[in-house]
Amino acid sequence: ELCKMPPPDGTDTGKPMTKKSKDIFKMIGEGVPAKIQKAAKTMTEDQYDRLISLASRKEHQLEFKSRAALDHRLSELTAGLDTAIEGKNFMQAQEYQEQLDEIELLREGLPDLQTLIRLGDGLRVDQELSIQARDFIAAARLQEELDALERKISAEKDAMLELGIEAESEDRKLSSRETVTRASLDTKIAALEVQLQEACD
Incomplete structure (x- = not known):
């Protein structure tokens, strides 16, 4: 399963890594050989299942050419998240939250x-x-x-x-x-x- 996982986005492209990619990268040792070995030896079954689940999540690959477009999408997703929570549709809420996390990482590179x-x-x-x-x-x-x-x-x-x-x-x-x-x-x-x-x- 681990061999099937793609490398974290942004590690060799110069683009910001998504939150999902950062979490995966951290869980498998952040590219440091000693940490990778330690992660492989000490990872529990629950941690392994979480890693596989995290790697299986959809990568949204959000891109914006302007801060206005980013902020507009941010408002839409925030409204969608609130609606999903109110309707107790928590899986959909999780997807909204993942997109919001990705957008937050992009804000720094798009000044208003x-x-x-x-x-x-x-x-x-x-x-x-x-x-x-x-x-x-x-x-x-x-x-x-x-x-x-x-x-x-x-x-x-x-x-x-x-x-x-x-x-x-x-x-x-x-x-x-x-x-x-x-x-x-x-x-x-x-x-x-x-x-x-x-x-x-």
């Missing part, structure tokens, strides 16, 4: 729109400092990062529009303007510091 915007503001400040310091290679690299980030922001906005989610409330717009204003102020201060340093030299 406001986080992307803040990252862009920070990159613009860094680029302005590079320009002030005449470091145009760094400025060019930062422009590439900004271009890639803008594509992500555009894709996130498109996803939100498709799902009927308002991209920015008035409060968020105000917060964004405040962030840009602070970023501009920081840039000016940094530029003055560079000029002062050059004058002192």
